[in-house]
Amino acid sequence: MHNLTIKQMSEKLHAGEITSVQLTQHYLDRIAKYDGELNAYVTVTPELAMEMAREADERLQSGTAELLTGIPVAHKDIFCTDGVKTSCSSKMLDNFIAPYDAHVVTQLKKVGMPILGKTNMDEFAMGSSSESSYYGPTKNPWDHQAVPGGSSGGAAAVIAAGLAPMATGTDTGGSIRQPASFCGITGIKPTYGTVSRFGIVAYASSFDQAGPMTRSAEEAAWLLNAMAGFDERDSTSLQREGVDYAAELNQPLKGLKVGVPAEYFGEGLDPQVEKVVKDAIAEIQKQGAEVIEVSLPNKDLAVPSYYVLAPAEASSNLSRFDGVRFGYRCEKPKDLQDLYTRSRAEGFGAEVKRRIMVGAYALSAGFYDAYYLKAQKLRRMVRDDFTKAFEQCDVIMGPVAPTPAFNIGEKTDDPTSMYLADLYTIPVNLAGLPGLSVPAGFVNNRPVGLHIVGPYFSEAKLLNIAHQYQQTTDWHKQMPAQYQ
Amino acid sequence: MSLGKTEVEYISRLAAIAVKDDEVGEVAAKLSNILDLFAQMEAADTQGVEPMAHPLDQVQRLRRDVISETDQHEKLQSVAPSTSEGLYLVPQVIE
Structure with a gap:
């Protein structure tokens, strides 16, 4: 069942061919079998999951179900979840049972998505490898020697290993996109303010933004539709109504202007990563996009x-x-x-x-x-660079990270070297722009993502580009052999 | 920039995080490395550039001054380390 797409799962649930109870139990069984070695979950919530699955099945039978009703989800352990330990992977919150739900958790409960558990992360989302967790590092499902990225490393790992069909993450300096790249899944950080921060343990409030982590761009669009929306409890929540992030998925890419910043392909970028990224851009060009050089000097x-x-x-x-x-x-x-x-x-x-x-x-x-x-x-200077670049192009493409996933322990003694590896993702958070990582290939059996960044509120366009790319490539469909 | 024991003690007070004597050396070294990274900002010409506090040029939204929260102190205090009669307990402050 874990090899089905979300669309296939949803169709089978609605047709009565499978139940949410069966689907949820299947994932709980896989977690029990595989998570001991991966350490991608901090907390698994089987009773809550099964109770929610039974409720979802009632909705499916009574005809009040939505597209994602009955599809299980894993929440990053930064989202407060009423009655469930919410640790932020810190000893500080090891005994913290959240007394209320984050807005995102409320939204996905309303849809009827059973909660499988809470995923591991860098402590308080401060890190790029998920190694700083109080509960120990998460392993990369593609290669257990490697980190899954971070801080949403547990979320990326559960999607890659088929231990959850959908997951939530947060991105303050790259924490959705970089683990998505390292684990070969799709992840989008929306425009700052798109998803409410209410109930997300705060790290840096003018940067923090939540988003979906899934196999495909289409699935990310559906989950983002459920997560996004105005919430008066977040003072920087955007008042935009009725946006459908899946609306543009099937638009052809003919005429799309892709900006490629020369500065992103300089010194420090692994040549094999560069090749993967350039091949991906060439594939998008083949679909009718026009590629031009732009500059992000700062x-x-x-x-x-x-x-x-x-x-x-x-x-x-x-x-x-x-x-x-x-x-x-x-x-x-x-x-x-x-x-x-x-x-x-x-x-x-x-x-x-x-x-x-x-x-x-x-x-x-x-x-x-x-x-x-x-x-x-x-x-401001970094933001103005993007504003100028977007006068010439519709989106910007480049690498997510300078290398594929590095080894566990490789950078822990030198924090500043870990900081410098965030050079492609951080500018996007400084500016508050939306950015996405889409699986684009492998280097030495470790996945590599393509980074697509757009102007404010261009999420539907970014998802459209990734979806079209995923029509002619199958990187997002690949799974590590031992988890198939 | 290289921090010494005095600076680490000062920063420890600012952050309200105790630093043990045998940790001072490593904390000083790693914080100094981060400050070296900060020093890279000096070379940039920022004359006439307005500081940017927030990604979107938004005005802070206001709400009506009405009660929006219900009394949940029992639930909220259930996760506190030590309480009594609705109060949080800490070590004695006034002798």
Whole structure:
């Protein structure tokens, strides 16, 4: 059953050929069989899943079901889920049972998608490899020596290994697109504000954005339709009504203007990744698109700018973890200050502490102008580069990451080398633009994605391009042999 | 930029994160590397560029000043480390 497309699953559910209970049990069985080695789930919720599957079956029988009713889903462990542990893969929240649902969780409950469990991630979404999880690293289903990417590494791995048909993720600096690339699945980060942040444990609020992680672009469009929408509980939620992200899927690509930034193909890009990306662009060109060169001259300023701004926002957001109202509290605090500082020292992992400290420093008296304000100016310059480029082209294409998935442990001792590998995804978050990773090939049996970035609100166009590409290629249909 | 023990202690206070004596060296080294990355920003000419706080030029939405939350303190406090009679308990502050 896990080899069916979502469309086939939905048709069989609606025709009564299979039930949601059977489908959900099938995935729970696969999780029990395979997740011990993959470590892609932090929590599996079989009772909740089966209860929701029974409710979905009632809707399917009574004729009130929607397209995705009865299709199980896995939520990244950053989405608060009422009554379920929501850990953000941190010791700090290891004992945290969320008392309410994130907006995204509510939306997908309304559709009737049974929750299989919560997926592993980098602690508090700070990382690019899912190795900083308190629960240990997730393995890449294509190669157990490799990381699945991060921070939504668990979500990407469960889709690649067939341990969930659909998954949710979040992307602050590339955390949907990079693991999608490393695991050979499709993932889209929508325009900032498209999906409500309500109930998502905050990392950097002016960047955080949730999106779908699926096998195909068509499936991503359907899941995004269910996730997106205005929510008054998120002060930056966009008031746009009635957008159908699947509406343009079947548009031909004739006349599409694709911009390829020269700066993205320079030093540091693995030549084999470059070949995969260029072949993918050539395939899209064959379908009638026109390829032109564009320039994003300030791309090297994006990484330092982001690593000032995101930790600065994190240092503020994560001040709520104080050992008083929820989360970890240290043993035998000698006074209130000791309670705060030791609960935080013992509850947070090394990378999270680094980002909070560096963020607090960047905001401190004497350094604010040199770091924080400077970084905000660079943010505008990076955004203006895109604005200029989109005067010449409809979308921009390039690599998602400079290499395929690296080995577990390869970069853990050198955090800044991990930061620099985010150079293609981060500019998109600085600008708040939508970006997508679509499977485009392999290098040494490790998947590589093509990065497609568009102007604000161009999600339907990006999904259209990926869908058309997936009509003439089968990278998204491939599965690691041992999980078939 | 290379941070010393004094700076690490200062940052530890700002962040409200205790740093043990035997951790100072490694914390200083890794934070210094990150500050070296920040230094790459200096060379960029940002004269006349307005700081950008937010990706979309949005105005903060306001809502009517009416009660929108119900009393859920029992549920919300069920995840607290220590409570009594609806209050959060912490070590004694005033002798």
